[in-house]
Every structure is written in C-alpha cells, then in structure tokens.
Amino acid sequence: MTGLSTIYELAAAFRAKQRSAEDITRDCLDRIEAAEPSVHAFVSCDRAAALAHASQLDAARRRGEKIGPLAGVPVAIKDNICTTVGATTCGSQMLEGYQSVYNAHVVDRLEAAGAIVIGKTNLDAFAMGSSTETSHHPTTRNPWDKTCVAGGSSGGSAAAVAAREVPGALGSDTGGSIRQPASYCGVVGLKPTYGRVSRFGLVAFASSLDQIGPIATNVRDVALLLNVIAGQDKCDSTSADGAVPDFESCLERPLQGLRIGISDEYFCEGLHAEVDRAVRAALELYQAEGTELVPIELPHMKYAVACYYIVAPAEASSNLARYDGVHYGYRAAKPEDIVDLYSSSRGEGFCPEVKRRIMLGTYVLSSGYYEQYYLKAMKVRTLIKEDFDNAFRRVDVIASPVAPTTAFRIGEKLDDPLAMYLTDVYTVSANLAGICAISIPCGFDKCGLPIGLQLMGPAFGEEILLAAAHQYQLRTDHHTKLPGCGD
Amino acid sequence: MGTPLDETVIRHVALLSRLKITDEEVKVYAKQLSQVVDYMALLNEVDTADVPPAAYALQISNVFREDDVRGAMTSEQALSNAPGQENGFFSVPKVIDRKSV
Structure with missing residues (x-):
C-alpha cells in the first residue's frame, strides 16, 4: 500500500494547478476499487457523479473562478448522513434504497467548499453498535488485520481512511462511534462539542448525544474538515451560534504550560496492559515537552456506561418510532391491519440490535420504570457533567485511552450485547457531558494493531484540543504508518 | 433494581414498541436485556436526592425565528420513498371497520 496525499496536500496541489480534480478523483476511485474486495468500507460509490463533480471543479478553476478551501478533495460520508446522490441506508434493511430528497447540512457545506463526495461508508445499523457487525451490509474489515473489526459505528469511514481509500471522511459519534473506530484503525477522529456541527440531515439516533465529526489521517486534516462543517445552521436549533474560529491557525499553540488531567477512573480494571503502556508513554512524552500532568478525580465516571445505555436507547425508542412502513422504508408484505403493518414492518425491517435498543428504551421510559431508570440516569448525567466542569477548572484537556483493548475479532462479541456495550466505557462520558x-x-500492540489516545476538552474547546493533538503528532510517527497490503 | 425482564415483560415491551418478534426472539431478548438491566442497578449506588436531571448537556434555550414562508418539499418528493401510495396520498390498509389493538 502506498500513501495517499493528505487533505492539506491535495487541496494545495489543486489550488496550485499541479493536479486536476479529475486526476485526484480517479486515483481515489482506483484505490477504492483495489481495496474494497477485502475491506468493505463502502456501501455505495457513485463513480460517474464523483467524476462529473470533479470536471466541474476543473472547469471552474480554468475559468479563474474562486475555489473553496477543500476544492478537489474527495471525502467519504457515513451512510446515516443524507445525500441526494446515492442511497442513505443507515446500514439497515429498513432504509434499503432510501433516496434522500435533500443533503445534510454538512454535505452542502463540504460541496460548497469544493470537496467531492465520493461515496457512502458502512456503519452499524442506525449507528447502533461498536463493530459494523449489525450492518445489513458486509462487515467492514480492519485494514491492519482483516480478521478484526474496524470498530463502530463509523467503522466504514475509519477503515476507508486507514486503507488510504480516501483522505478524509465524516462519521457520527453518539457514544464513541467516531473515536473508537478511529482508534482501532490507527487514524484521527474528532467528536466535536455538542452543537458545534449541525445535525440537520443526520438520521437521528439519540438527539441529545449525536454529533457529526471528521476522520482523517492527521490532526491538521481534521481541523480543515471541521473548519468547513462547523457553525450554526438555521435548520438545527441545537447548533450553537457564535463565531467559529479558524481551527487550523490554532494548531501551533505550544505544549509549554499546557495542563493535562489524568484520572485513575480511566486506568482501571479491564484496561489491556499494552494499551495502558502506550497511553502512559504518550503522557510521558507530553510531560517531557513541558506539559504539566495533573491528577484529577472524576468520581462518577464508573456510572457512565449504565447512564448512557438508559439515555441513548430511551431517545432512540422515540426517534425510531418514525419507521412505520408508511412514509418511507421497509413495509411488510400483506399486513392484516394497520397495527400489523407497523409491527411487522418494524419487526422484519430492524436488526436484532436495533430491536434490543428500542425495547430497552421503551422499557426504561414505561410507566412504573421511568423514575427508576430514565429520571435516575438524567440525574447521574448531571453529576457526570459536573465532574468534567470541576476538572476543567484545573486542566486544559483530559487524557485517557479510547478503548480498553485494540480491535477485537469479528464475531467475538456479537452474541453478548453487554460485553459490546462495555467497550464504550471510556468514550460515552464525553457525549453525556x-x-x-x-x-x-499512540502506538501498536504486539499483533500490530493500532492503539488510540483520547484527549477530551471542555465544551467549545476544540482549539486547544486540536493543538494538543497536533503537537503530539509533530513529535511522533504512529499516524504515518500504513497497514500492510496482505489479507 | 426492578423486576428482571421475563418473557411476559418482553412481550409487553415489544407490543408497546410495535415490534412483532418471534417466540425465539422473546427468549433471547429476555436473557440479554435482563443482563443489561441488571448492570444498570449500579446507578443505585449514587445519591441523587438533590440533583436536577439533565436532558441536555449544554444550556439550550428556545430558539425563535421569523415566521416567513420558505421553500418546502413538494408532495412528489414527500411521496418519493413511500412503500405504498395512491392518488398523491400515502396508502395503508383499511383502518375503519377493523378490530385494532
């Protein structure tokens, strides 16, 4: 496998007229064609549409028109983000062939910036899962070891970037769905602050937790993508107003004087020794570069997974009520009556994981259990948020592992939902807060599988977060390693 | 914390969720979801007596906008993904004169 240029390099090459958008896009499509039989990162790829868009960009450049900051850069989009080109399936039989009549806000933004949407990537059905195994499409393989999962739910986006099929992609993160696959695949993934990026056109899973974010091979490219997708959108009333900084220019902030919080709650039982070692080595590097490591306490962190798996399914059970076999999506054949139309269409169209979460959510919201579970979880959520508020008074960022282990084997956890949920132990609290x-x-285990370092920043603290991450990459080369070509 | 999710509870929850599931699924989900709900008992350790609930992490207040006319989806577009349609409407099985739950 050879290296594909970065987003930064591709945009610069197009701007300098060294490469045409068509040339870049053809290269990308060839890479996809070569990798896909063994990676399965994409669920659809419209070659003709991508090339047509590329020639428009080339023509615009010839005419001397103003070109956007991502002009000529191909990007992949997770298949729960609506695009008018190609289907938006959410990895579910329920939305097989669903053709959106509008683009998500982030897709409009990318296209306005000159980026070329090259295809849609695989995910766990409705973004519910940590491995892409609940997808209606074939399971995405980890480019570093094809017998292992790419992680999830944005496994397709992370694998596509890791296999250098595309320089960048968008994912969505409700409880770690950008960060965990990025970690498993050895790439960079950012979950922006809630409200930083419009969710308009993102198929809703848990509306108080969902956030769209970028995945790329390096922090600078992630900043370039965030520059384009961030900002208020009138179509999403939870998108934040206020000025959006230039996330690229903030990257040069030095490490000197930076305070990194370390909490024992993130280095507890269940954390694999090799992951622990790699993360601690990263912390030593930070310390050696003039960063202060500050012990902090996050006493409610151990309740985060239990809290999350009440809040997220509760919101999902409400959001997924819209799939009724009437307005769009799968409809069961020959229903007896209207109720059977709903129940059979949903029973047949949803996969077991989606059904489990809808039932779990319905249960915790149902009469007699609401206070015991849902209300209790919302109160614990307050305490988790307060833990972070307190910590960020003393530190700039908090460091932890992304996941307790490296990528696990395909099939290993599929029949044990609780074990699968516990892989989210280090990521869900950022969404809750x-x-x-x-x-x-931040390194590799002895099998050659990538290990990820998580840095968390306060709400709307992306500038310092990205700077801390970028400064680490200037001093290390883990992110420049490429997965082998073998199967 | 709470009753375990036995098969009766699973059937009731499936009915509330409008999910038709098989007898085999009822058995599997009863076991799997009981494990998950048992795990949630962990939250009982936390004293939340004076803690306000958080539905959202960040302070979000009502967002208002001018009530002006803007472009909207056409009915053709709205119907374009419908599994059943007739004369510009979504079609469903007859709902009158039938016993429904």
Whole structure:
C-alpha cells in the first residue's frame, strides 16, 4: 500500500494547478476499487457523479473562478448522513434504497467548499453498535488485520481512511462511534462539542448525544474538515451560534504550560496492559515537552456506561418510532391491519440490535420504570457533567485511552450485547457531558494493531484540543504508518 | 433494581414498541436485556436526592425565528420513498371497520 496525499496536500496541489480534480478523483476511485474486495468500507460509490463533480471543479478553476478551501478533495460520508446522490441506508434493511430528497447540512457545506463526495461508508445499523457487525451490509474489515473489526459505528469511514481509500471522511459519534473506530484503525477522529456541527440531515439516533465529526489521517486534516462543517445552521436549533474560529491557525499553540488531567477512573480494571503502556508513554512524552500532568478525580465516571445505555436507547425508542412502513422504508408484505403493518414492518425491517435498543428504551421510559431508570440516569448525567466542569477548572484537556483493548475479532462479541456495550466505557462520558474529544494514534500492540489516545476538552474547546493533538503528532510517527497490503 | 425482564415483560415491551418478534426472539431478548438491566442497578449506588436531571448537556434555550414562508418539499418528493401510495396520498390498509389493538 502506498500513501495517499493528505487533505492539506491535495487541496494545495489543486489550488496550485499541479493536479486536476479529475486526476485526484480517479486515483481515489482506483484505490477504492483495489481495496474494497477485502475491506468493505463502502456501501455505495457513485463513480460517474464523483467524476462529473470533479470536471466541474476543473472547469471552474480554468475559468479563474474562486475555489473553496477543500476544492478537489474527495471525502467519504457515513451512510446515516443524507445525500441526494446515492442511497442513505443507515446500514439497515429498513432504509434499503432510501433516496434522500435533500443533503445534510454538512454535505452542502463540504460541496460548497469544493470537496467531492465520493461515496457512502458502512456503519452499524442506525449507528447502533461498536463493530459494523449489525450492518445489513458486509462487515467492514480492519485494514491492519482483516480478521478484526474496524470498530463502530463509523467503522466504514475509519477503515476507508486507514486503507488510504480516501483522505478524509465524516462519521457520527453518539457514544464513541467516531473515536473508537478511529482508534482501532490507527487514524484521527474528532467528536466535536455538542452543537458545534449541525445535525440537520443526520438520521437521528439519540438527539441529545449525536454529533457529526471528521476522520482523517492527521490532526491538521481534521481541523480543515471541521473548519468547513462547523457553525450554526438555521435548520438545527441545537447548533450553537457564535463565531467559529479558524481551527487550523490554532494548531501551533505550544505544549509549554499546557495542563493535562489524568484520572485513575480511566486506568482501571479491564484496561489491556499494552494499551495502558502506550497511553502512559504518550503522557510521558507530553510531560517531557513541558506539559504539566495533573491528577484529577472524576468520581462518577464508573456510572457512565449504565447512564448512557438508559439515555441513548430511551431517545432512540422515540426517534425510531418514525419507521412505520408508511412514509418511507421497509413495509411488510400483506399486513392484516394497520397495527400489523407497523409491527411487522418494524419487526422484519430492524436488526436484532436495533430491536434490543428500542425495547430497552421503551422499557426504561414505561410507566412504573421511568423514575427508576430514565429520571435516575438524567440525574447521574448531571453529576457526570459536573465532574468534567470541576476538572476543567484545573486542566486544559483530559487524557485517557479510547478503548480498553485494540480491535477485537469479528464475531467475538456479537452474541453478548453487554460485553459490546462495555467497550464504550471510556468514550460515552464525553457525549453525556457534551464536551469535545479526539482519538489519535499512540502506538501498536504486539499483533500490530493500532492503539488510540483520547484527549477530551471542555465544551467549545476544540482549539486547544486540536493543538494538543497536533503537537503530539509533530513529535511522533504512529499516524504515518500504513497497514500492510496482505489479507 | 426492578423486576428482571421475563418473557411476559418482553412481550409487553415489544407490543408497546410495535415490534412483532418471534417466540425465539422473546427468549433471547429476555436473557440479554435482563443482563443489561441488571448492570444498570449500579446507578443505585449514587445519591441523587438533590440533583436536577439533565436532558441536555449544554444550556439550550428556545430558539425563535421569523415566521416567513420558505421553500418546502413538494408532495412528489414527500411521496418519493413511500412503500405504498395512491392518488398523491400515502396508502395503508383499511383502518375503519377493523378490530385494532
């Protein structure tokens, strides 16, 4: 496998007229064609549409028109983000062939910036899962070891970037769905602050937790993508107003004087020794570069997974009520009556994991259990958020592992939902608290599988978060390593 | 914390969720979801007596906008993904004169 240029390099080459958008796009499509039979990162790829868009960009450049900051850069989009080109399936039979009549806000933004949407990437059905194994499409393989999962739910986006099929992609993160696959695949993934990026056109899973974010091979490219997708959108009333900084220009902030919080709650039982070692080595590097490591306490962190798996399914059970076999999506054949139309269409169209979460959510919201579970979880969520508020008074960022282990084998956890949920132990709290967090490669285990370092920043603290991550990458080369070509 | 999710509870929850599931699924989900709900008992350790609930992590207040006319989806577009349609409407099985739950 050879290296594909970065987003930064591709945009510069197009701007300098060294490469045409068509040339870049053809290269990307060839890479996809070569990798896909063994990686399965994509669920659809419209070659003709991508090339047509590329020639328009080339023509615009010839005419001397103003070109956008990502002009000529191909990007992949997770298949729960609506695009008018190609289907938006959410990895579910329920939305097989669903053709969106509008683009998500982030897709409009990318296209306005000159980026070329090259295809849609695989995910766990409705973004519910940690491995892409719940997808209706074939399971995405980890480019570093094809017998292992790429992680999830944005496994397709992370694998596509890791296999250098595309320089960048968008994912969505409800409980770690950008960071965990980025960690498993050895790439960079950012979950922006809740409200930083519009969710308009993102198929809703848990509306108080969902956030769209970028995945790329390095922090600078992630910053370039965030520059384009961030900002208020009138179509999403939870998108934040206020000025959006230039995330690229903030990257040069030095490490000197930076305070990194370390909490024992993130280095507890269940953390694999090799992951522990790699993360601690990263912390030593930070310390050696003039960063202060500050012990902090996050006493409610151990309740985060239990809290999350009440809140997220509760919101999902409500959001997924819209799939009724009437307006769009799968419809069961020959229903007896209207109720059977709903129940059979949903029973047949949803996969077991989606059904489990809908039932779990319905249960915790149902009469007699609401206070015991849902209300209790919302109160614990307050305490988790307060833990972070207190910590960020003393530190600039918090460091932790992304996941307790490296990528696990395909099939290993599929029949044990609780074991699968516990892989989210280090990531869900950022979603519950609404803060921003990034996953960056910090080493490899003895099998050659990537290990990720998580940095978390306060709400709307992406500038300092990205700077801390970028400064680490200037001093390390984990992110420049490429997975082998073998199967 | 709470009753375990036995098969009766699973059937009731499936009915509330409008999910038709098989007898085999009822057995599997009863076991799997009981494990998950048992795990949630962990939250009982936390004293939340004076803690306000958080539905959202960040302070979000009502967002208002001008009530002006803007472009909207056409009915053709709205119907374009419908599994059943007739004369510009979504079509469903007859709902009158039938016993429904």
